[in-house]
Amino acid sequence: MSEHIVIVGGGTGGTVLANRLADKLGAEIDSGDVQVTMVTDSQDHVYKPIWLYVPFGKKDPADARRPVAELVDRRVDITYDRVTGIDTDDKQLSLADGPAMAYDHLTLAMGVELVPDEVPGLKEGGHHFYGEDGATELRDAMAEFTEGHLVLSVIGVPHMCPAAPVEFVLMADDWLRKRGVRDDVEITYTYPIQRAHGIQSVADWATEEFEEKDINVQTFFNADEVDPEEKVLHSMEGKELDYDLLVGIPPHTGSELVTEAGLGDGGWVDVDKHTLEATAAEDVYAIGDVADVPTSKAGSVAHYEAGTVADRIASKVRGQVPTATYEGKTVCFIEAGMDEATFVEFAYGNEPTVRPASTPVHWAKLGYNESYWLTARGLL
Amino acid sequence: MSETMEPDITVDSRGATCPGPLMDLIGKVKQSDPGTVIELQTSDDSSKSDVPDWLDEAGHNLLEVVDQGDYWSVYVETA
Numbered sequence: 085m086s087e088h089i090v091i092v093g094g095g096t097g098g099t100v101l102a103n104r105l106a107d108k109l110g111a112e113i114d115s116g117d118v119q120v121t122m123v124t125d126s127q128d129h130v131y132k133p134i135w136l137y138v139p140f141g142k143k144d145p146a147d148a149r150r151p152v153a154e155l156v157d158r159r160v161d162i163t164y165d166r167v168t169g170i171d172t173d174d175k176q177l178s179l180a181d182g183p184a185m186a187y188d189h190l191t192l193a194m195g196v197e198l199v200p201d202e203v204p205g206l207k208e209g210g211h212h213f214y215g216e217d218g219a220t221e222l223r224d225a226m227a228e229f230t231e232g233h234l235v236l237s238v239i240g241v242p243h244m245c246p247a248a249p250v251e252f253v254l255m256a257d258d259w260l261r262k263r264g265v266r267d268d269v270e271i272t273y274t275y276p277i278q279r280a281h282g283i284q285s286v287a288d289w290a291t292e293e294f295e296e297k298d299i300n301v302q303t304f305f306n307a308d309e310v311d312p313e314e315k316v317l318h319s320m321e322g323k324e325l326d327y328d329l330l331v332g333i334p335p336h337t338g339s340e341l342v343t344e345a346g347l348g349d350g351g352w353v354d355v356d357k358h359t360l361e362a363t364a365a366e367d368v369y370a371i372g373d374v375a376d377v378p379t380s381k382a383g384s385v386a387h388y389e390a391g392t393v394a395d396r397i398a399s400k401v402r403g404q405v406p407t408a409t410y411e412g413k414t415v416c417f418i419e420a421g422m423d424e425a426t427f428v429e430f431a432y433g434n435e436p437t438v439r440p441a442s443t444p445v446h447w448a449k450l451g452y453n454e455s456y457w458l459t460a461r462g463l464l
Numbered sequence: 465m466s467e468t469m470e471p472d473i474t475v476d477s478r479g480a481t482c483p484g485p486l487m488d489l490i491g492k493v494k495q496s497d498p499g500t501v502i503e504l505q506t507s508d509d510s511s512k513s514d515v516p517d518w519l520d521e522a523g524h525n526l527l528e529v530v531d532q533g534d535y536w537s538v539y540v541e542t543a
Contacts, residue, residue: 276519277486277514321521
């Protein structure tokens with residue numbers, strides 16, 4: 085009887101994990117002792133950081149997509165279906181179109197969902213770049229935008245890629261300057277807490293950049309309603325902001341499946357932050373955005389977590405004591421304009437150092453965007 | 465006061481780092497009616513300053529902060 089390892093999700097975490105497991109357990113898979121299955125509801129794998137460049141006409145949506153089947157090792161079975169239930173007592177998943185699927189080791193890597201409906205008027209009045217449709221619609225709006233008030237509002241945290249809103253306004257500033265219309269555009273950035281970013285050193289760096297580039301900042305601004313007719317953004321703190329073009333980072337939520345399975349509140353899987361094992365069930369792991377760990381919801385986190393879980397599952401399958409742990413390693417490039425960037429690297433309990441932005445780091449980021457497909461294949 | 469205080473809602477943010485506890489509280493306040501008493505449980509030291517600062521900004525009431533040993537209970541009443 086073979087051991088069945090099931091991965092839910094075909095994003096960065098799920099794909100890297102599948103490939104790392106195929107690499108580590110190749111012999112066991114070939115001999116029939118182990119089966120690895122990825123369950124994903126999409127034929128395509130999406131590299132979401134590409135969306136940041138779409139509004140500025142620097143990337144096309146097609147640049148963000150590759151068929152999952154082209155990225156995942158052929159020794160991994162792929163089931164294209166939607167998981168509708170997780171039964172951790174009987175160790176099986178319910179699927180929308182197929183029969184129930186039993187597992188011995190389960191990893192949840194289904195990411196997050198956008199819930200713009202939580203803020204009345206946001207869908208009608210705001211744009212975003214956290215998905216293909218949003219990014220292409222924003223591209224068209226940006227192309228026509230030559231004067232007025234551009235407001236970027238971070239509506240709730242956590243959200244995917246925490247640096248992206250800062251990047252967007254710095255890129256917008258530079259892009260509008262290069263188009264010769266920056267003097268006719270006022271830019272305002274809002275953030276829910278008392279500083280410009282959740283990470284103090286990034287907040288300090290961004291605040292200086294914003295000041296230098298004449299970008300307004302409003303902190304303690306929790307948008308709770310958008311009036312698309314009057315073009316006004318209202319906050320829980322009683323503030324109002326008039327806008328001409330609103331970019332609202334929509335609220336994010338975890339997965340209902342997680343809550344229904346009793347694996348964590350709010351759809352986030354409650355895990356040990358080092359082993360990534362679910363606290364409420366045996367042989368269940370969570371990686372990527374759906375895991376409730378005290379670091380950023382970033383692709384690099386999913387990537388490093390996948391390596392840890394691959395090691396731990398491989399050890400268990402072989403009857404060894406798993407020793408691999410995830411120490412919170414996070415790496416984020418941060419664009420500071422259209423042709424310069426910086427990056428941060430940190431782990432649990434570390435405050436990152438933000439270095440001065442430079443053109444070589446910007447090119448490194450563009451280079452990584454191309455080589456990301458090697459990461460997904462488990463090679464980089 | 466806290467010995468007799470019965471919150472309407474308890475938000476357990478123990479283990480979360482800044483700004484997690486504050487954002488958990490903001491999320492609950494958003495969903496609550498005026499007059500709701502919320503207990504925020506936090507083990508993050510910075511919550512003791514950033515939560516009162518936000519309450520001031522948003523016009524809600526800080527009732528009490530109780531040291532529970534390995535975490536703090538921050539009691540809030542929504543306005």
